[in-house]
Amino acid sequence: MPAAARVDSWLWAVRMFKSRSGAAKACSGGLVEVDGQKAKPATTISVGSTVTARVGDRLRVLEVTGVIVKRVGAPEAQRCYLDHSPPPPPREFVAPAGVRDRGAGRPTKRERREIDRIRGR
Template identity: 55%
Template sequence: MVGVESSRLDRWLWAVRLTKTRPDAATACRAGHVRVNDRPAKPATPVSPGDEVRARVNDVTRVVEVVRVLPRRVGAADAATCYIDRTPAPPPEMAIPVARRDRGAGRPTKRERRVLDEFRTGGL
C-alpha cells in the first residue's frame, strides 16, 4: 500500500483506530481534546509523518508520533505500524482500604458501627 503525504486529522485518528468512528474523532477535535504539535487541532488539520498527536479519547490521553499516513482504515495490526506510541505510563493506583462485611451478616452491632465510623473518619 502506497503512503500518502498528508491526511485530515479526523480521518487519520479513525484509520489508525485511536477512535472508534470518524465522527467521534471530529467531535474530539472540536471539543479541544486533540492537539497536533502542541497546537489545538480542527478535524481538517493536516497530519504528516513526524507530527506529534496528543488525543484524549475515552478519558485516556494518548501521545503518538505519526509514522505513516493511511488513505483508508486498515486492520489493527497494520494500524499499529502507522504510529509510535509515546504515551507515558499511568501512575500506580493507590489502593484505598474499604470496610467489608460478610454477605448476610445482618445489621452491624453498635460496636461494629463505632469501628466503621472510626475507620471512615480516619480515627479523629
Template identity: 50%
Template sequence: MTGVRVDAWIWAVRVTKTRTAATDACKAGHVRVNGERAKPATPVAPGDEVRVRVAGSERTLRVAQLLAKRVGAPQAQAAYVDLTPAAPPRVERPATVTRDRGAGRPTKRERRDLERLRGRDLDS
C-alpha cells in the same frame, strides 16, 4: 497519499471508538498536531506529532504510517510510535470513613477502630 485528515487517522489507529468521537475531540480542542490546535480536516503526514486528550489522559503519538480506514489492532499499532510518558504510580491512601448521620457519638471502641482505619494508630 500525501496526507490524511487527523480525525480519520485518530479513528483508524483506534485512539477513539468512533469517527464522530474523533471529530468531536478535534472541535473541542483536545487534539493538537505539531503543537497547534487541530480542526478535524487538518492533514497529518508521517513524522507529525499528534497529541490527543481522551478519557482524562493525554496521549502523544508520532505518525509512522498513514491510514484512512480502520484496520486491525496490530496494524494500527504499527502506524504510530507512542511517545506518551509513563503514568506516575498511584499513591495509596487510607479509605475515607464516614458515619451515618444521626448515628450519635462514637463509642470509645468505635473511635479506636476509626483511628486504626485512618492509619493513625494511637496505641503504639
C-alpha cells in the same frame, strides 16, 4: 497507503477513539494538536507529524509513521505510530469496603453505617 489523511479519521483508524465522531468532537473541543497547533477535524497529517491528543484522562503523544484512513486490526494500527506518551498515573488501590461473607444476610443498621463511613458517604 495515502500520503496524507484527516486527523480525526486517522485517530479513529489507529484506535485512539471508538468512533470517528468522537475523534472529531475531541478535535473541535481543542483536545487535539498537530505539530503544536490546535487541530480542526479536517487538519491533514502526514508521516512525521506529531499528534497530541487527550484521550479520556490520558495525554497521548503520537508520532505518525504510517497514514491510514480505514480502521484496521490493532497490531497493524500500532505500526502506524510511535507512542511518546508519558506513563499513565498509578492506579490507586481501593480496598473493597463492606465485603460480606456469602450467606451472612443483610447488614444491620450499625454495619451499614460503618460501611457508609468507610466508603466516604
